[in-house]
Amino acid sequence: MQNPDKIESPSSPKRSWMLYLPLIxxxxxxxxxxxxxxxxxxxxxxxxxxxxxxxxxxxxxxxLLTEKPISKKDLLGQPLLINVWATWCPSCKVxxxxxxxxxxxxxxxxxxxxxxxxxxxxxxxxxLGNPYQRVIKDQEGVLGFDLGVVGAPxxxxxxAKGTICYKHIGILSKQNWEGQLQAIYxxxxxxxxxx
Amino acid sequence: MRLLLMYVLLVxxxxxxxxxxxxxxxxxxxxxxNRLIDELRCPKCQNQNLSGSNAPIAQDLRFQxxxxxEEEQSEQEIIDFLVARYGEFVRYDPPVxxxxxxxxxxxxxxxxxxxxxxxxxxxxxxxxxxxxxxxDEKQRLDEMLS
Numbered sequence: 001m002q003n004p005d006k007i008e009s010p011s012s013p014k015r016s017w018m019l020y021l022p023l024i025x026x027x028x029x030x031x032x033x034x035x036x037x038x039x040x041x042x043x044x045x046x047x048x049x050x051x052x053x054x055x056x057x058x059x060x061x062x063x064l065l066t067e068k069p070i071s072k073k074d075l076l077g078q079p080l081l082i083n084v085w086a087t088w089c090p091s092c093k094v095x096x097x098x099x100x101x102x103x104x105x106x107x108x109x110x111x112x113x114x115x116x117x118x119x120x121x122x123x124x125x126x127x128l129g130n131p132y133q134r135v136i137k138d139q140e141g142v143l144g145f146d147l148g149v150v151g152a153p154x155x156x157x158x159x160a161k162g163t164i165c166y167k168h169i170g171i172l173s174k175q176n177w178e179g180q181l182q183a184i185y186x187x188x189x190x191x192x193x194x195x
Numbered sequence: 196m197r198l199l200l201m202y203v204l205l206v207x208x209x210x211x212x213x214x215x216x217x218x219x220x221x222x223x224x225x226x227x228x229n230r231l232i233d234e235l236r237c238p239k240c241q242n243q244n245l246s247g248s249n250a251p252i253a254q255d256l257r258f259q260x261x262x263x264x265e266e267e268q269s270e271q272e273i274i275d276f277l278v279a280r281y282g283e284f285v286r287y288d289p290p291v292x293x294x295x296x297x298x299x300x301x302x303x304x305x306x307x308x309x310x311x312x313x314x315x316x317x318x319x320x321x322x323x324x325x326x327x328x329x330x331d332e333k334q335r336l337d338e339m340l341s
Contacts, residue, residue, distance in 0.1 A: 044241055050282035115251075141255060148280040150239045150252050 049156075049167035050148055053193060056082075056162040057146035064113050064121055064135040072162060074134070079188030080108040082156040083132070083172075084144060086116040087124045089152040095171035096128050102172070103131035107185065111135040114144045114152050157184050165193035215254065217261040224264050231260050231273060234288055238281045256285075 036042055051057075056072055063070045075082075083099065085092040103109055111132035113121045118137055125135070138144055147156065150169070157166035166184045168176070187193070219225045229246070235256070237248040245253050245260070256277065263273045277285050289295045328336065 045239070047238065047282060047284050050278065050280055145255065145259060146280060148238075148282070150281075 046169055047150075049164065051164045052167065054164060056156075056158055056164060057143070059136070059138075059143045059146065061143060062137050064111075064118060064137040065125075070134060070136055075110055075158070076162045077160055078108055079157075079159050079185065080110055080133070081185065082110050082112060082147075082158055084112045084114045084147070084149050084152050084154045084156075086114045086152045087120040088116065091171050092153045093128070095153055095173065096131070098172055098174060098177070099131035100129045102177070108133055112138050112143055112147075112149075114138050114149060115141045157181075157188055159188040159190075159193065163193060215257070217257075219264065227270055228260060228264055231264075231270060232257055234286070235260075235274070235277060236285050236287050238285055244287060 056075065058072050060069065060071045062068065081102075085096075099109060109132050111134070113135055116139065118139065121135070121137075125132075136143060141149070147154075153171055155168045155172055156164050157168070158164055165188055166181075168181060172181065217228065219228060232246040233244055235245045237243045237245055237250055237253040237256070239250045239252045240248050243250075243253070245256055259277075260273055263276060268276070274286065283289055283294075289298070291299055
């Protein structure tokens, strides 16, 4: 064997950088996934509601406290929060104080007592205070199903025309209210849903 | 033996944990029900179908599917009914539309790309065409190989 240095390898050195392409692509993918996973608001359970921008579903149920019939038209005319809660839901207890506070500040909240025992629910409101303008008794979860409720608590942001502009899954708190939700609530007073 | 093991591993992912049972008028309805709860996803869970989940919402949705089947609704109507409330998330078999087109096409594209790369590697690795080498080079090659 003479002069092995002179023999060129079959793949020319010019293209050897291409060998790193898969590695670069891999790191770029890692970057994309990490940026989503590490972002503060990311939660795989935060699915956008299928009803966003759509009208509140029709329902004919009774008021938990007065036992009088209540339907969709009773809720129209003002921007409001529809808060799905139940006494079997521990997180609902966590957010209850904050709901009371919002009610004092003048935020209109309607409760949906979801698949609950009515007497337990009334007891709960007597003990912890009642932040709700009305409480819809949804013992069978009929309204919950039409709203696409996955679990309690969930809060729907509805404008005066009855259009669902936003759905928040999980508790309402001072932090997330001041962070983003208050702006969404204030946006409800305009005609269309404001993002 | 290996086949059996593969089968067990494949099927164990599909194990069903349904507790309540519904009785249907016809075996066809029962089959439709089983198909639907296998194909639809529990909206609360991250990756479980309705048949595999014991979340309360999965139980509710199984009952709704039972109710709708008893009302003589078709499978497609039931799927649409649930998608209208819970969104496309509940479908494990998403439709081809503008939003999902990329999901359907990217694997196909990657498959073609992979095929192309394999083809290039195969052809680049062999020197069938020896006429590219000069006589001198051929002689050197023979020397080196011998």
